[in-house]
Amino acid sequence: MAKLPSHGPSVRYGIFLVGVVALGTTSAALVRIRSGFVYPPFFDVFRASFFLQYGFFAGAILATLLALASRFHLPRVIQSLSYFVFHVCLLWILSWGLVHRAFGIELSLGSVMDLFAHPQSIAEVGFTSAEFVSTVIGAIAIAVLLAAISLALVSRVTQKTRGLWSVALLIAFLFIHLPVRAYCLYQIDRNQAAVLAYDDCVACPLRSETLIPHLRNTRFATADLASSESNLRYYEKVKAMPLPQLSRRPNILWLNIESFRADAINPESMPNLERERERFQIRLQNEHWSGGNATQFGVFSMLTGVSGHHFANFQKFAVKAPFLRLLLANGYQLCGGKGSYFSFNQLNALLPEGMKLPEIRRGNPAKEDRLTIDYYLRERQSPSVGPRFDFIPFDATHWPYWFPSEHEVFKPAPLSQNSQHVLRSTTDMQGVRNRYRNACHFIDEQIGRLFDDLQRRHEFDKTIIIVLGDHGEEFQERGQLTHAAVLNDFQGRTLLWMHLPDLPPAKISPAAPTTHLDIVPTLLSALGFTEDILFTQGRSLLEQPKRRDILALCENGFRQPLYRALVTRTYISRWAYRPREYLFSGVQRRDGEQVSGDDWLGEVRSDLNEAAQMYEVLPDVSQPPRKFDGP
Template sequence: MSPLPSRDSINRFFVLSGLWVTLHVSVFTTQQAYSTLAVALWTLATTVSYAFLYLLPALLPGYLLYGFLARRAASRGGVVALAILLIGLTGMVQVLLFADRVIYSMYGFHINGFVLDLVFTPGGIASLGASRSTELTATLVVIALLALQAATYYWATRRTAGRRPRRWMPRARWLLLAVLSFAVGERVAYGFSAAANYQPILFASERYPLYLPTTFRKLASRLGVSVASEAADGLHVKHSVLNYPLVPLRVEPPARPLNIVWLAVESLRYDLLDRTIMPQLWDFSEHALRLEQHYSGGNTTQMGIFSMFYGLYGNYWFPMQAARRSPLLMDVLQQQNYQFSLHTSQSFTYPPFQETVFARMNPADMHALSEGPPAWQRDRQNIDDILKFIDSRDQSRPFMTYMFFEGTHANYTFPPESVIARPYLEDFNYLSADFAQQMVPIKNRYINAAHHVDQQIGRIIAHLRTRKLLDDTIVIVLGDHGEEFMERGRWGHAADFNRFQTSTVAVLWVPGQNARRISGISSHLDLPATLMPLLGVQNPPADFSLGQNLLAADFHRDYAVAAGWNSIAYLGEKFKISFPVNASGVVRVQVLDDDDRPVSDRDQAKSEIRPAMVEMMNNLTRFSRPKG
């Protein structure tokens, strides 16, 4: 029978594990966190106390199992189970902290509801598009962190196995008291900082995963602290019962219904519509409606696709998903006996569009190629299938086909014949790439991927032209959102609402419409308001959307709106300002100018858009009503 490790050795193991976690957490901090003595002391206290907090999921079950085994003659199996539990739980704490640090460094946010949704929704992990080398590197990191904890456990238990305990408990009590003192100290410091709006500590707190803000404004005021007025920047919205549409639709189906070819491209930012990069789409746009300052309804695929089909702010995603409410646009198409062929090179389960945009679609009409060959090959195969559908459909009925291209998603895939930008990074490993030094060859991968997507779009347009269908078919080409390549300090999307991450290519072909350009602001929200009249909907757009008809002679937007997981952004000609929605703790408001640079006079900028903010606030609840 293997001897059960002493409590002394278990204490030592957790103390050492706490040291590793403290070192790990310290990497989240920056030089600004040590700029003054007060902030440095707060940073030290927070780093230590939160390291202990992060270890609690391992501490509690570990000591419970140890206590259970200590009261009995522990078997070899029990001792092994204890070792596996302690190593596994502490190792996973390290792994999660590492993953959070990678996510935060790339996107500017911690593991949150958006990330958890990605992990636990079928198809979510696959949507990241990680290369094999990235997956291998991640696997090696996990193994290394677990090995560190295994070595720590071996060292801690080997030193005391079979020996008389060295009475670590008194020391452990003192250590626990010190950690609790740090925790209380940082709580008090944060509370007074929140009351006085002392930003160095408030903003430093954002760098800690799962940071729990504590405020006591009334107490601080009684103690003589000059209390800052509570920020009114955060928006608080409570959706109740959906009221969508506001009134029933009045529809007079057209005598000659138009077909619809809807092409959505992952991360296709605005400046890719270029004669060299996307010559096929550029030539087509010369004869269509080209939107030159077009914004997605979000900085993620979820919000981007949602907004283009519903014409609503992305924040409506959550009540729509809960109600399994499809967009009115798709309802009208079904009512008019359209036949469908819906394709994606990712999946319909992440984001879960089968619960929103395509909630009422026949699963037989939904075709996903989410695994197997590289994304560019899946894109090509989907286009093959769409062309076959167009040729084999029932020609007595109108059709709607949808395609989501994945090739332009990181890690940006393309065949050799589509290479137009060199040099490009041969192996794009998310974990080992030096983004500061390798951004040009990384972006060249993106350009090559976009060039291949353009070739596939060109195949569809040429097929419609050859089959003499262009005069009967609406063609829509949009990016779901943009993509940044460190122009403003980040790579990818989902982190900010600057133009690089939110502005997309947008081309709309409507038979009978003259070619023209709209140089002012337009939005994904405008698509349903534009298409529904073409389907015979008599209601004004305000009855069913927050968009405007792009084909109207008086079309004009003062601003666009984009949404994140728990945020909303005003995107105007002069400013881009984002606000948290239903946020707690620090109210982080991003205020950018027309060149996506931080604005010095933030209050003045917010004051200038106050009427728009009131309108946005009303729109957040426009299509819902109180219960009862």
């Protein structure tokens, strides 16, 4: 009796491909869009189909790769390498989805490579070093295993089976994909924010309509108003312009607190700062915004008075922060607190030669913060030659919020030892808030040590003192934890206090909203200048108050922001950066309610020129500097 052929290999082959389809679908479905959208008809069907198409796409690609590689009898080494590359890409998309679901961050290869280049930064993004290394090794091992399985399975089935699976998965993909793209085109032509958000926020866009000329209508966008020639003149000018003498040369103490919420200072959490509140003439806590919701954009904007949109070009053209160059040219001793702070995200490219960057022994952020203050106080025991500029960063308030046991004032405050913090629910937020407040309490003690030193030297009243955050921090008020994701009030707003010598002690109340762009021009004014000699994009907070109706901030990204966030009175809209234009990518109400109607668009359109002047359009250096308006 003839033996029937075994179907075991074909079944296993099919199960493997179905597993890839499931993994691809799951990777796409992990993406979590956070905003108050009004959804169009059949949106739930669209969303499920949108995710499913990625699963069938992954399955079809692998099935076709398996069929072609064996049909053309490629060497086993080439086959193995191609399967390995495919599975690495699939795992990358899975990782992209996991990171986006946890943090709202759109992962980039640049940010991952920066973690390899600066291992000390791994803890700052919520991983332990052991987790990061084991994750990378594990991902490589899984990709090798899946490649080996692919190679083993493909050799056990017939060419007919391989071809049938390839065709079947391709047909299934097109059956799902074409209606999804038709729905997307229809809704995107009507600027439907929810569909736009999903279409933009993917690791691998599947916009097949772009293959057919003129099929896709022009997407709703605003023009990039910058002139590349004018901006190039700006870089060349500020890089080499002669720097004038200062009529006043007070010491400057710049205290930058990581993830500093606008509501962080209060008598319980930060008693030392609260006690000195009235000595700071400028106290902005309600409507002061960073230059973005990530460290690199916040620090860049505060030190330059220029939008973080230009961070990459400052690096490209080797432009050092003009304000720091001005101080150095006037005999200031510049010190950056700790060198490791500026190495992350390559912020050290902004610093002029001659700025001291102390090497502080590595440890958890709270230990480093204390050692940084210890170093500063030791340095101050030696007589200074000339005035000082000290930029002191505090990192204890970075997730997961670090503090010594004696500062566990607010309880319970359990430490999340690993990246499982991404699974936290809203009911866990009290412990998170307590850890943050304890970290603030610890930093406040260190600031108290600085203030005590200034008092002993009788230098408090003679020193410019700045207390601020690089950006804010969210505790799931809009569905996100920490920062650097979809920009909102909690991630973008921070705090700015400034003590300015030689000015009356009365509180100065500039018109809200204000931004980090305003810090450098304010310092120029406080140092005796009557015009913006450094050509910033900000305004002096000592000028006649004039309200802004719109802000343009950096959102997501590494050295180049992925989105421009436009903040108006009621809304925050996001615009994806493309060459020469910004594509509309969604809108949210600042109060968290749903967006309905087009009121937001009216607020944006009326002030687009003002937004451009704060973002892509740099000042015209062929014209005289802008004069400061008197108070």
